[in-house]
Amino acid sequence: MRRSNNVQGCLPLGKRRGQFQGSSMTAERKPQDRHPVLARPLSWLAGLAIRFSMFTLVLAIAAAVLCLGWTATHLGFRTSRLDLLNPESGYNKLWIDYINEFGEQDDAVIVVEGSASEAIIPILEELSRGLSHEDQLFQAVLHEVDLSKIRAKGLHYLSLDELQRLEQFQQRVSPILSGNWGMLSIGRMVEDLNQRLVATARSHDVQQHAAAQGQMAGLVASLGAVLSEHATYRSPWQATSDSFALVSQLNRQYLLTNQGRLGFVLLRISSETDRFAHGGKAIAELRRLIRQVQARHPEARIGLTGLPVMEYDEMSTSQKDMLYAGVVSLFGVVCLFIAGFGGLRHPLLTVATLLLALAWSFGFVTVAVGHLNILSISFAVILIGLGIDFGIHYVARYLQLRWSNHSCEKALIQTSFQVGPGIVTGGITTAIAFASAMLTEFTGIAELGLIAGGGILLCILAALVALPSMIFLADRHTPRISLPEPFQANRFIQLLLRFPLAVFCACLVICVLMVPGLPGLEYDHNLLNLQRADLESVRLERKLLEETDQSVWFALSLAETQQELLARKTKFLKLPSVDRVEEIVSFFPADHQEKRSIIARIQRDLWQLPERPSLITQSSPEELGRKFARSYQLADGLDTRHQLLEIRKSLRRLPLAECYQRLADYQQRVAGDLLNRLYTLRAMANPEPPQMSDLPRGLVTRFVGKTNRHLLKIFSSGDIWDMEALERFVAEVKSVDAEVTGQPLQTYYASRQMQKSYIHAAFYSLIAVLVVLWLDFQDLSCVLLALMPVAAGVLGLFGIMGYLAIPLNPANMIVLPLILGIGIDDGVHVVHDFRNQTCRYRLSSSTAAAVLLTSLTTLVGFGSLMIAGHLGLKSLGRVLTIGVSCCLFTSLVMLPALLACMARSRLVDSQEESMGRAEDDYERPVVNVGQETSGQRRLVQSVKKS
Numbered sequence: 001m002r003r004s005n006n007v008q009g010c011l012p013l014g015k016r017r018g019q020f021q022g023s024s025m026t027a028e029r030k031p032q033d034r035h036p037v038l039a040r041p042l043s044w045l046a047g048l049a050i051r052f053s054m055f056t057l058v059l060a061i062a063a064a065v066l067c068l069g070w071t072a073t074h075l076g077f078r079t080s081r082l083d084l085l086n087p088e089s090g091y092n093k094l095w096i097d098y099i100n101e102f103g104e105q106d107d108a109v110i111v112v113e114g115s116a117s118e119a120i121i122p123i124l125e126e127l128s129r130g131l132s133h134e135d136q137l138f139q140a141v142l143h144e145v146d147l148s149k150i151r152a153k154g155l156h157y158l159s160l161d162e163l164q165r166l167e168q169f170q171q172r173v174s175p176i177l178s179g180n181w182g183m184l185s186i187g188r189m190v191e192d193l194n195q196r197l198v199a200t201a202r203s204h205d206v207q208q209h210a211a212a213q214g215q216m217a218g219l220v221a222s223l224g225a226v227l228s229e230h231a232t233y234r235s236p237w238q239a240t241s242d243s244f245a246l247v248s249q250l251n252r253q254y255l256l257t258n259q260g261r262l263g264f265v266l267l268r269i270s271s272e273t274d275r276f277a278h279g280g281k282a283i284a285e286l287r288r289l290i291r292q293v294q295a296r297h298p299e300a301r302i303g304l305t306g307l308p309v310m311e312y313d314e315m316s317t318s319q320k321d322m323l324y325a326g327v328v329s330l331f332g333v334v335c336l337f338i339a340g341f342g343g344l345r346h347p348l349l350t351v352a353t354l355l356l357a358l359a360w361s362f363g364f365v366t367v368a369v370g371h372l373n374i375l376s377i378s379f380a381v382i383l384i385g386l387g388i389d390f391g392i393h394y395v396a397r398y399l400q401l402r403w404s405n406h407s408c409e410k411a412l413i414q415t416s417f418q419v420g421p422g423i424v425t426g427g428i429t430t431a432i433a434f435a436s437a438m439l440t441e442f443t444g445i446a447e448l449g450l451i452a453g454g455g456i457l458l459c460i461l462a463a464l465v466a467l468p469s470m471i472f473l474a475d476r477h478t479p480r481i482s483l484p485e486p487f488q489a490n491r492f493i494q495l496l497l498r499f500p501l502a503v504f505c506a507c508l509v510i511c512v513l514m515v516p517g518l519p520g521l522e523y524d525h526n527l528l529n530l531q532r533a534d535l536e537s538v539r540l541e542r543k544l545l546e547e548t549d550q551s552v553w554f555a556l557s558l559a560e561t562q563q564e565l566l567a568r569k570t571k572f573l574k575l576p577s578v579d580r581v582e583e584i585v586s587f588f589p590a591d592h593q594e595k596r597s598i599i600a601r602i603q604r605d606l607w608q609l610p611e612r613p614s615l616i617t618q619s620s621p622e623e624l625g626r627k628f629a630r631s632y633q634l635a636d637g638l639d640t641r642h643q644l645l646e647i648r649k650s651l652r653r654l655p656l657a658e659c660y661q662r663l664a665d666y667q668q669r670v671a672g673d674l675l676n677r678l679y680t681l682r683a684m685a686n687p688e689p690p691q692m693s694d695l696p697r698g699l700v701t702r703f704v705g706k707t708n709r710h711l712l713k714i715f716s717s718g719d720i721w722d723m724e725a726l727e728r729f730v731a732e733v734k735s736v737d738a739e740v741t742g743q744p745l746q747t748y749y750a751s752r753q754m755q756k757s758y759i760h761a762a763f764y765s766l767i768a769v770l771v772v773l774w775l776d777f778q779d780l781s782c783v784l785l786a787l788m789p790v791a792a793g794v795l796g797l798f799g800i801m802g803y804l805a806i807p808l809n810p811a812n813m814i815v816l817p818l819i820l821g822i823g824i825d826d827g828v829h830v831v832h833d834f835r836n837q838t839c840r841y842r843l844s845s846s847t848a849a850a851v852l853l854t855s856l857t858t859l860v861g862f863g864s865l866m867i868a869g870h871l872g873l874k875s876l877g878r879v880l881t882i883g884v885s886c887c888l889f890t891s892l893v894m895l896p897a898l899l900a901c902m903a904r905s906r907l908v909d910s911q912e913e914s915m916g917r918a919e920d921d922y923e924r925p926v927v928n929v930g931q932e933t934s935g936q937r938r939l940v941q942s943v944k945k946s
Contacts, residue, residue, distance in 0.1 A: 067363025790823025
């Protein structure tokens, strides 16, 4: 019969031409003509492990104990996100430079929500007092900026013109301070102003005339308020009001926003010796304190956020979710094992083999890397999900061979001969898929690739050495009838393979339907979308963004000098994406030398002030009326003239006694007001310029580094978690300072680098996998067939994600090497199964069961993450479940259908077909019962003799 040319490269165990002709067919079909390169070495290795089974098992256990002991004493843990980044990358060098200058601790933020600042400030004070009692846990607590020391030097914050006007005012009132308090009588003040108005009008001194008009307006407005129906006092000393208003801001400034309805307490959490705790003890104590204060102030809402808190909450919820998912997955895997193998002994041996490999892997991690980071710590979960597959393939074929009347020893040797090469090839391709990540620039992914890749190789070694030894010790005296009956996973598949062309065409149609979903696939950089939305820290971060358009994250710019920083601040504030800029250099005004002499004279002249003003003699209402009439003629402003008329009316309207009383009280209040202002002026007249030591230490340490470099905090006006807004923000701040750094920039560059690293790792691993598959099959058609399940599976995965609007993100991008390893591993075993058959292709029950069981265990193991509350883990479980399901479908349906189409030209062995029907769909193994090749017979005999 003529064979189609498209299957010649993948035809098994026979010559490419004439193998089905005449009587030579059976001989040419024998496996000694063409075996996988690794078949004989692996058979010999299995025979050696069986011969010295007890020694092999003891040696494996001893190595595991030694590795665990070495790990317990030497393995380190790095829980900082900084450890995931390449220290040689440009953006990370800038961040390290900042850390070296200011430390790596970020602020935790207590957020107090209330109706007004009056209700919030007492709560901020109470929280700050409570935190100060726990100085071992909390440092640099800041809820207000205490500027009392700065206020003593407040005159330095006035301009030279303002200082000169104050000095002139102080000189005008100096006779009063010498005891001439009569100058403050109403009649005297009105008369003096009238004279000044006349003099300045004659001299045409416009500036002095305007100043006199202003003083007249102030005095008239003040006196009119006293003589009005409500009798309220208004200070006439306008010359000092504006200056005092500016300096009065140099008082206590609480951390408030949103019109005083949101208040903050900033603090830094002390480091703990237990690095896995990551501030857990301090955060727990902090939340206990918040609950206590909340109970005393039920009208307010108090919460906790900040980067350290969000990281701790993320870690805590992830650990809880992983534990819960682990219990669920363990139960599911156990049920799958029992259903697949029909007993407990062989599943337990498979799990024991995996535990040995895990112990060896910990030793490898300790020696090769020396530490785990928050990304590579997941390697154990990866090995559990993938490493168990090798044992499943081995046990599945072993049980089939035992039920085909093989002895325990012969079944183990032939299992290594038949499925060993597939295990090695699939495992190496998976290891390479991870190890290729070492070529990327993202340190966290590179270390995970090295650790997971090495662990996969150790799982292969355990499956091919330790597992045969344990099975031999457990089953050597067990009759075949006592062994569990293998699961017949190929029955349904064989029904589909009756119409292979139709099935394959249907699969192609499904693949084509996945293509339109690809444009809908997106990448979500937003790290907030990976965390539980109901977490308090996440909710408050979103609230700050929505209600104040601000984030607890900000960009950082370091300047060598104060002048350089202020120049940058001006440029930053002009950027559309910048909301505000914070620094403390503005607390230190310039021009100290020019102002210092003026302030010193003011301080000297005000050094001795009277304790209280003397009693001032008052003028009669009639005399005041005449002087006000003169003022009416001299006043320029209509308002001033109208108020003068009202004052004269009030003087006539009020009873004489009340009028005298109001005027006397007013004069004394004016004198007392002046004296208070002069005391305030003296309190701010320290000629020494402001210094860093005048500010709270908790504020200075946040803005001045160890080498006196100054820090500028730049806050984005948009949502810092939105990639488009973040990209604009990063581009604009980099245009001002090319060396700007901070958490937003770290997140921006690290997220992009992680995305590129995963893509590059997938590309590198694909190239390496092609080389390994070529070395195994030495045939291009077989290589392409083995790649088909993962290619079609990834297409289906991305298409479904696009249709369902499930984005890729930093948490689920790790599925790329996982899917690559799982898909290729399944494809390799199916292609090896195809090559091991000489007649029309029928998927063997052991291969079908192994592929199905390995995929289902992976589905259960990682799919259980979908019940997690952490959205990143939920996303990882969802994507991996879809991907593994797609690879399972392509491995057990699409690829066998194609192989069946390719093998339709093979002759049908009627004897073999009848044997398959008689044995209830058991396929003939590579070496049929009682028909071992002479080479394998010699191999078994040589092992026995050894």
